[in-house]
Amino acid sequence: xxxxxEFKSSWQRVLSFPPLFWVxxxxxxxxxxxxxxxxxxxxxxxGVEWVLTGQSYLRxxxxxxxxxxxxxVGVALFTTGITLVLGLPVAYTLVLLPRRxxxxxxxxxxxxxxxxxxxxxxxxxxxxxxxxxLNVFLExxxxxxxxxxxxxxxxxxxxxxxxxxxxxxxxxxxxxxIDPATVEAAQDLYASPMTLLWRxxxxxxxxxxxxxxxxxxxxxxxxxxxPDLLGGARDLMLGNLIQQQYLTVRDWPFGSALSTLxxxxxxxxxxxxxxxxxxxxxRPQLLTGExxxxxxxxxxxxxxxxxxxxxxVFLFLYAPVGLLILYSFNASRFTAIWRGFTLDWYxxxxxxxxxxxxxxxxxxxxxxxxxxxxxxxxxxxxxxxGPKGGGVILTTVYLLVVIPEITLAVSLLLFFVTVGIxxxxxxxxxxxxxxxxxxxxxxxxxxxxxVGRSVEEAAMDLGANETRTLRHILLPLxxxxxxxxTLLSFTxxxxxxxxxxxxxxxxxxxxxxxxxxxxxxGVTAEVNALSALLLLVSISLIAATLLxxxxxxxxxx
Amino acid sequence: xxxxxxxxxxxxxxxxAIQEISFGVGRGEFFTLLGPSGSGKSTILRLIAGFxxxxxxxxxxxxxxxxxxxxxxxxxxxxxQQFALFxxxxxxxxxxxxxxxxxxxHPEVRRRVEEALQMVHMVAAAxxxxxxxxxxxxxxxxxxxxxxxxxxxxxxxxxxxxxxxxLRHQMQAELKTLQHQIGITFxxxxxxxxxxxxxxDRVAVIDRGQVQQVGMPREIYECPRTRFVAEFVGRASFxxxxxxxxxxGFVEVDxxxxxxxxxPIRDAPPVGSQVSLLLRPEWVRLSTDGDGFPGRIIQVLYQxxxxxxxxxxxxxxxxxxxxxxxxxxxxxxxxxxxxxAHHHLLLDPV
Numbered sequence: 001x002x003x004x005x006e007f008k009s010s011w012q013r014v015l016s017f018p019p020l021f022w023v024x025x026x027x028x029x030x031x032x033x034x035x036x037x038x039x040x041x042x043x044x045x046x047g048v049e050w051v052l053t054g055q056s057y058l059r060x061x062x063x064x065x066x067x068x069x070x071x072x073v074g075v076a077l078f079t080t081g082i083t084l085v086l087g088l089p090v091a092y093t094l095v096l097l098p099r100r101x102x103x104x105x106x107x108x109x110x111x112x113x114x115x116x117x118x119x120x121x122x123x124x125x126x127x128x129x130x131x132x133x134l135n136v137f138l139e140x141x142x143x144x145x146x147x148x149x150x151x152x153x154x155x156x157x158x159x160x161x162x163x164x165x166x167x168x169x170x171x172x173x174x175x176x177x178i179d180p181a182t183v184e185a186a187q188d189l190y191a192s193p194m195t196l197l198w199r200x201x202x203x204x205x206x207x208x209x210x211x212x213x214x215x216x217x218x219x220x221x222x223x224x225x226x227p228d229l230l231g232g233a234r235d236l237m238l239g240n241l242i243q244q245q246y247l248t249v250r251d252w253p254f255g256s257a258l259s260t261l262x263x264x265x266x267x268x269x270x271x272x273x274x275x276x277x278x279x280x281x282x283r284p285q286l287l288t289g290e291x292x293x294x295x296x297x298x299x300x301x302x303x304x305x306x307x308x309x310x311x312x313v314f315l316f317l318y319a320p321v322g323l324l325i326l327y328s329f330n331a332s333r334f335t336a337i338w339r340g341f342t343l344d345w346y347x348x349x350x351x352x353x354x355x356x357x358x359x360x361x362x363x364x365x366x367x368x369x370x371x372x373x374x375x376x377x378x379x380x381x382x383x384x385x386g387p388k389g390g391g392v393i394l395t396t397v398y399l400l401v402v403i404p405e406i407t408l409a410v411s412l413l414l415f416f417v418t419v420g421i422x423x424x425x426x427x428x429x430x431x432x433x434x435x436x437x438x439x440x441x442x443x444x445x446x447x448x449x450x451v452g453r454s455v456e457e458a459a460m461d462l463g464a465n466e467t468r469t470l471r472h473i474l475l476p477l478x479x480x481x482x483x484x485x486t487l488l489s490f491t492x493x494x495x496x497x498x499x500x501x502x503x504x505x506x507x508x509x510x511x512x513x514x515x516x517x518x519x520x521x522g523v524t525a526e527v528n529a530l531s532a533l534l535l536l537v538s539i540s541l542i543a544a545t546l547l548x549x550x551x552x553x554x555x556x557x
Numbered sequence: 558x559x560x561x562x563x564x565x566x567x568x569x570x571x572x573x574a575i576q577e578i579s580f581g582v583g584r585g586e587f588f589t590l591l592g593p594s595g596s597g598k599s600t601i602l603r604l605i606a607g608f609x610x611x612x613x614x615x616x617x618x619x620x621x622x623x624x625x626x627x628x629x630x631x632x633x634x635x636x637x638q639q640f641a642l643f644x645x646x647x648x649x650x651x652x653x654x655x656x657x658x659x660x661x662x663h664p665e666v667r668r669r670v671e672e673a674l675q676m677v678h679m680v681a682a683a684x685x686x687x688x689x690x691x692x693x694x695x696x697x698x699x700x701x702x703x704x705x706x707x708x709x710x711x712x713x714x715x716x717x718x719x720x721x722x723x724l725r726h727q728m729q730a731e732l733k734t735l736q737h738q739i740g741i742t743f744x745x746x747x748x749x750x751x752x753x754x755x756x757x758d759r760v761a762v763i764d765r766g767q768v769q770q771v772g773m774p775r776e777i778y779e780c781p782r783t784r785f786v787a788e789f790v791g792r793a794s795f796x797x798x799x800x801x802x803x804x805x806g807f808v809e810v811d812x813x814x815x816x817x818x819x820x821p822i823r824d825a826p827p828v829g830s831q832v833s834l835l836l837r838p839e840w841v842r843l844s845t846d847g848d849g850f851p852g853r854i855i856q857v858l859y860q861x862x863x864x865x866x867x868x869x870x871x872x873x874x875x876x877x878x879x880x881x882x883x884x885x886x887x888x889x890x891x892x893x894x895x896x897x898a899h900h901h902l903l904l905d906p907v
Contacts (some may be wrong), residue, residue, distance in 0.1 A: 454641035457608050460628040462633045462655030462706065472654075476645045 174208025377440025425506025
């Protein structure tokens with residue numbers, strides 16, 4: 001019944017225009033361009049001849065490429081399976097913890113998810129490498145070295161490591177919404193702990209499983225950095241193929257056909273999981289404060305098993321990163337044998353002009369794109385509530401969340417080149433402001449929903465017009481969400497590698513791009529130090545955001 | 558009339574929230590819209606406050622058509638269902654909000670806010686934040702926030718809905734006193750019939766977006782015009798019957814298995830029409846001997862001091878009666894009777 005008031009001063013009516021224009025030009029149009037380009041023909045020296053042909057799609061059917069596609073889907077499904085098996089017990093354990101420890105657990109889970117993705121992948125390169133800590137350890141005990149690096153196993157390891165939080169968080173969210181009364185009812189009706197788990201608890205968390213599976217499957221099937229760094233050059237995935245076609249072979253129509261395929265796989269995944277993801281048995285009223293789990297769930301062998309798995313998962317999440325930071329102080333340059341403490345590598349970083357330049361570029365890009373993104377995202381969140389264009393904006397924002405990074409990256413590259421926007425700082429800023437849009441729009445929207453319409457109506461009832469309602473009521477109430485959005489989009493921009501890599505051009509090198517080119521030459525102490533530094537920056541930014549947000553959760557409303 | 562609604566309609570999408578509604582509220586009146594949830598009563602308030610615009614019809618305040626006046630230009634204030642206090646402002650700033658929007662000078666704002674807080678006994682809480690207040694306290698602040706602006710008309714959207722029973726009764730008394738003191742018009746929305754009867758000067762019963770009946774609480778209770786009103790307001794038993802003959806100011810009705818009943822009525826329905834007789838529990842006399850129709854008590858609901866008994870007559874008819882005795886025996890033989898002047902004819906069949 002609540003439809004909102006119908007009095008909109010001129011600015012409220014045009015609220016949806018800026019975000020609609022922005023996403024149409026910088027997101028929907030580029031996607032359309034990819035689709036069109038996949039039917040075009042390649043010019044002899046790269047570039048696109050805009051004629052209609054199905055050539056690129058025919059090439060997709062060749063065994064070589066079809067094989068890569070099947071391999072990618074297989075790897076992604078396998079990754080999804082492993083994260084599911086690990087994620088369920090972790091989410092289960094977390095949700096049964098007392099409140100303070102539950103928040104801490106979530107915090108620990110979210111931190112790696114927001115730290116530099118490239119660096120986390122590099123951490124495994126370092127850990128598993130021939131001179132890495134793992135093999136040094138094995139050698140010390142006289143065991144044969146483990147040569148898992150540059151095998152499919154390493155790819156799987158890297159994917160599970162990176163995307164596990166994507167699985168745990170939605171499942172956790174679903175489990176948190178389970179009404180403890182239903183659990184009690186099941187026990188009252190003679191369900192044993194095992195039956196309870198199978199017949200009540202798991203079905204009720206299924207929406208989380210579905211969402212988590214989509215969120216893991218999509219980045220896994222489109223992975224490009226992880227197979228590139230951990231898989232060596234041998235086991236190509238779709239992402240690597242797209243990168244080759246776009247940047248090396250310069251066959252953009254074929255690259256576009258591959259991107260279209262990737263996009264179709266993404267939508268297929270979403271479609272398959274959607275019916276389940278939609279089933280949402282929310283508690284009528286979300287209880288605040290302490291939820292005491294039934295004692296029957298917090299004891300017994302099942303519970304202990306899931307606690308052990310959870311402990312293992314946290315160790316798995318933090319050990320590589322921790323070791324990397326530790327060894328950045330190691331005096332030895334190439335091997336993981338400890339030769340004493342040094343700050344040399346950090347000193348060298350500060351003296352490295354190329355790295356300083358890159359850091360400067362990264363900061364500039366992050367600052368400008370964050371400002372753009374916050375303004376645009378806030379306007380978008382406000383416009384979503386309006387009658388005009390609201391639905392389109394919301395759909396687009398969700399689309400931005402699920403779309404594979406690499407598809408977005410190549411579509412923007414194609415768009416910038418086609419319309420003649422020079423590649424460089426500007427193009428990265430535009431790209432970041434676009435793909436970080438959900439990071440601002442979604443928290444702001446959530447906060448708007450939490451605050452509710454009636455507060456605004458009360459303000460207007462008391463004589464405040466739209467502009468004054470915005471200034472005195474809405475903006476002060478949105479402040480926490482705005483701060484979270486700002487920090488998230490700033491961090492995401494600093495950490496982004498994939499999109500920047502494609503749209504940067506030769507002119508602008510951001511820090512992650514610099515790290516990537518160094519990492520490709522192998523493990524060195526300088527890269528360790530640089531990685532450690534990047535990790536610390538994003539960990540502190542994110543920890544600050546989440547802690548602050550967590551502190552606010554108890555207060556207010 | 559202070560406030561007048563003329564043929565107001567409102568549709569959300571395909572669903573008509575308000576079919577067509579007309580009523581008037583006098584100056585200084587405590588007027589209540591009573592109806593089940595989803596009946597459209599809150600929508601009527603939102604239309605008057607200006608949060609929604611009617612699809613058709615007019616709303617007049619002081620004889621002036623409100624039209625498309627935005628909510629912030631209407632001399633009307635609302636007490637919201639969930640209070641809608643501004644969570645980032647202190648109690649004082651919440652109450653001062655409306656006055657500041659009118660750009661009143663600081664000393665006056667201060668004086669009037671304190672006055673308003675005094676009125677609701679919340680002076681001591683002026684510096685507190687809304688989340689530090691209990692439900693009842695939030696309710697008082699939200700009342701002060703509206704009243705401080707001295708609106709011509711105060712809209713109250715189920716203001717006591719989220720309070721517990723005891724607090725609700727206490728606040729009811731306070732509201733009534735307050736309205737009496739300041740004498741402004743109250744338009745009150747509730748689904749609680751007891752509350753509506755206790756507080757109001759007049760009540761409009763709303764169902765499915767239509768006004769079913771407007772009248773003083775006694776009229777609504779004793780002479781409901783439709784079956785819906787009779788059932789929604791208070792307990793009732795219904796006897797199906799057929800009009801046999803009509804006289805001056807009365808009709809005679811045949812009821813299954815009972816002697817012919819004579820019922821007073823102003824506009825008699827035609828002979829032969831199907832009607833129902835309404836009996837309120839307190840109109841029915843229960844006795845163990847003497848006159849009346851024999852029956853058996855099949856259920857007793859103790860109310861504290863008195864009981865509601867369901868009696869099954871030998872004809873199978875069930876009638877609810879109020880008994881002054883604490884515990885009439887279940888299954889006991891009783892006789893029931895009622896004053897013929899005291900039952901009410903409904904024109905719709907059972």
